[in-house]
Amino acid sequence: MRKKIIERTGVIRDYDLHSGSVRFWYAAIYVLCAIMAVFAVFPLVWVVLAGFKDLKEFMSSTSIMPKNFSPAQFVKTWSQLGLAKNYLNSFISVAGSVVCALLFNGLLGYGLAILKPRGYGVVKKMIMFSLLVPATISIVPLFMNIQRLGMGNSFWPLWLSYGANAMYVVLFIQFFESLPKSMIEASRIDGCSALQTFFRIVMPLSKPICAVITIFAINASWSDFLLPYLVLRGGSKQTVMVRLFVFSTEQTVNADTMMRSVVFSMIPPIILFVLFQKQLTQNNVSAGIKG
């Protein structure tokens, strides 16, 4: 009789909705979800609106809406601060980080999940332990090591740091362990070396997890600023986030320019989110990592 368009997966079942009080609470749930959605999105809408205001309006207006929607202020900030250069730096930093994240963590995960040479268990335990220790905690000696090797003002330490991510290694291990053993064995019998098997069989079969790690590495390296600040500060390779961090700690720009810089820093992650929102919000694996 009833057309069931959308499947209900929650505690409340269709027949519960015959009861008036359940119907009331069900409506309340929708209201609360709508409030949550507004609460999540409003600050973003606000910061874009604020970006249209010049300094005078930003400091004096008590209205959320700007007086006009001319993009002139954004254009001015973009060219005044020379953000194009920082954008380019950020993209370079992100690209290298993604390559390192996939290659090095992938190879390590391959060794620990499939090759399993004698003694691999110790490394696996060390990786699991590394998950518990926050990365920023050893930023001081890490920075000193980078200084000693003369890698200051270079993208290399930032790129390579993404090749040492315990979380990504664990994700690779979990995925690789679920791959059909027969295909890997078949490729070995066909005469592929372990390394060839990785590039020709294992990685092509692992596109879903590679996609997840790519998205997260893009987002993480775009948003990263502590190590990038220490490594790149003062130089010509500063990323968007490093600039933003310098603005915020040294207060060298006006409040309105600051808000526009915030908008500029959010554009790539939002584009990434729009493109991949399905993968991001409906994939258990990706939901498991928080940015």
Place this chain on the structure above:
Amino acid sequence: MRRIRKHSDDNAKLMKDLRSWLIMLPGLILMAFFVWEPLLESIRMSLFKTENVELVEFIGLKNFISVIGKANFTQALINTFAYTFWSLVIGFLLPVILAMLIGETARGKGIFRTAAYLPNMLPGLAVIILWSAFFSGGKTGVLNILLGNLGIPTQTYLTKANLVIPIIITIATWKGAGATALIYMAGMAGVNTELYEAAAIDGAGVWKRVRHILIPAIKKLAGTMLILQIISVFQIMYEPMVLTKGGPDNASLSLMQLMWQYAFGGSMDYGKASAVAVIVTAILLLMTAIYSYFNRKESDWD
């Protein structure tokens, strides 16, 4: 005969193992350089007097004594626990509730999920700067504008010592709660809906089904999320650094921020910074150990 064959098998296996280790080597070197060595180096450095990047002299626990003896350490320690406390008050149950609410919706579920997750994608630094405009004290502060519409007079927020930590936690919760809710939703999706149907036939109302089926199903996940949340809040650093510089009067100074100040705040005292890092690591590991002890006990009991 058998022995010889075994021997050559061993050799082949040894070569195979060597090749496997060779494949893992680049990743291992990077893990060592970026994660493991710095962690051990922290411990070593905390025992030395440092000058720039040089370790000058072994001084035992003097860095620790000097760091702990200062008033800002006690303050930072108390603050860090206050951050943890407030994050549990404000941010622990909220994702569970969000997950339950979104989980019940049928139409529009995708939109709610998307909206909930969006803040998590935004760069943390940008989020903090954005919210600083919300909480700014004057009449142009966004919160003041919004509250002004309700007739509430202009307030200051970030200069009040008792408000500043809850505010920072609120911002962190705004960013992270939706993504955490999606993790809970994944856990809740593991419940077979036939269980609800069966319980309903037995006369269990909606609330009873939530209490006896849904909540038990996510209990274990909630325990894991709890320890993850504590670990992540305990290392809070850039949020107060950017928003309040640790103020007013060190009221929002965190332990990790203290570490950063020692190292990069002008004095370049890497030895003392490492001492703080070692203390934070020790507290984190202790908390993780306590958690896994209780977790083991609980699963034995189950």
